[in-house]
Amino acid sequence: MSIMASRDRSSIFTFRYLCFIIIIISIFSFILVLSWSHCCSQCYYSPYQIIAQNQNQPINLLSYPFAWNNLIFSKDPPSKLLKIALFVKKWPQKSHAGGLERHALTLHIALAKRGHELHIFTTNSSTSFQEYYSIRNLHFHFSKPTPAGYLDQAIVWDQFQAQNSSTKPFDIVHTESVGLRYTRSRYVTNNLAVTWHGIAYETVHSDIIQELLRSPQEPKSSALSERVMKVVEEVKFFPNYAHHVATSDHAGDILKRVYMIPEERVHIILNGVDQEIFKPNISKGVEFKKKHGIKDSKSLVIGLAGRLVKDKGHPLMFEALKQILSENRTFQESCIVLIAGDGPWAARYRDLGSNVMVLGPLEQDELASFYNAIDIFLNPTVRAQGLDHTVLEAMLSGKPVMATRLASIVGSVIVGTELGYAFSPTVTSLKKAIYELWIGGREVLERKGQVAMQRGLQLFTATKMVAAYERLFLCISSSPNFDDQFCQYQSSGK
Secondary structure, three states: OHHHHHHHHHHHHHHHHHHHHHHHHHHHHHHHHHHHHHHHHHHHOOOHHHHOOOOOEEEEEEHHEHHHHHHHOOOOOOOOOOOEEOOOOOOOOOOOHHHHHEEEEEEEEHHHOOOEEEEEEEOOOOOOOOOOHHOOOOOEEEEOOOOOOOOOOHOOOOOOOOHHHHOOOOEEEEEEEEHHHHHOOOOOOOOOEEEEOHHHHHHHHHHHHHHHOOOOOOOOOOOOHHHHHHHHHHHHHHHHHHEEEEEOOHHHHHHOOOOOOOOOEEOOOOOOOOOOOOOOOHHHHHHHHHHOOOOOOOOOEEEEEOOOOOHOHHHHHHHHHHHHHHOHHHHHHHEEEEEEEOOOHHHHHHOOOOOOOEOOOHHHHHHHHHHHHHHEEEEEOOOOOOOHHHHHHHHHOOOOEEEOOOOOHHOOOHHHHHHHHOOOOOOHHHHHHHHHHHHHHHHHHHHHHHHHHHHHHHOOOOHHHHHHHHHHHHHHHOOOOOOOHEEEEEEOOO
């Protein structure tokens, strides 16, 4: 018995030690990203500068270390049309898409419109597909979801093989996250790309935050220790995917350094949003304020959008607003908070009074007007995964942004104070940031908004994202040795 007890104690000690090491690595990585982002507040155009310095030498795209959004690709019709298979758990309604689904929708509709043949393997849903019937080269292959709501891998694999053995095999297989699981992806050797919208290693930071924010009355969660083992699992199965697309600079670094994926198989393509919808429009902002009865006397309009749930940081936001409104009469008289979205925290926000207006979910056009009506967009998320589309939409609308100091956000989006504000996920830090922007006033926010919009147009448009994916797909489908012209880049954009 003593030997068994000793082994048990040894196992517990080993597991705790592993957890400790992972947490230390997370914190160390976080500090490195902060240092990097501080530097980049003065030099975030460095990828362009490097290209300019080496403009006479072609770049091997598969070894390019920065986000492909930094590169300028030709707008001409592609010289080669591809047959592309997409695996995505859910094909969304256009105006009610979450991050992963919005990405799939924006990217693949655009690729189809550029002439590529798209075959989408997805689950049955209540979504109306009538609006897509006019796109002749867009094909849907439906299947009944599993009880957990995922793609039934056996069924979709049969559907895929039937299409792959038809008139022409697929040039590219693309999966949004684990739409196509690694048990099947390992059979697609060279021409498969997976886009990761979040990985378990990033979420360790989120779990630390959640534990720190837990009230004494709440039971202690086991999520942190479970997440460590999920990281180990991901490190084991990620190599079953041929090429990996990271949607943030930080995620790209983690895939290379922690998950140990070879650099030539990891490509950074930042999320992009439709710049034709999300853009500055003063008259739309004025109409939106008038429609919702927002008085001109309000000198500061703060906007939030998305699901009003715990992991999006709304308990933190609620408490910060509650304290500010109760302790500062001037702020209460001069400011208003507009919240576009719905969820469990909607009712609690309404209890804060007339200074907080919950608008409910907004259609895409209404959301564009919402961004034009606010002075700054605030994202209090404590979920450390990927790049939130709402932050990018606000930037393209000419608004500065404030967000939690998470590695992907400060590493790719808020890379300097000239763009907006970042805060630590504590009530004290959030209150300090809100007071800072309030004291600075609209003139400061307008200047930051212009810088934010320029960065958004440089990196975060749907056009930039689609062009980068199209070139990646052309490259990895072109030759087993990837030495085709599509894998070489000249600074002229050819």
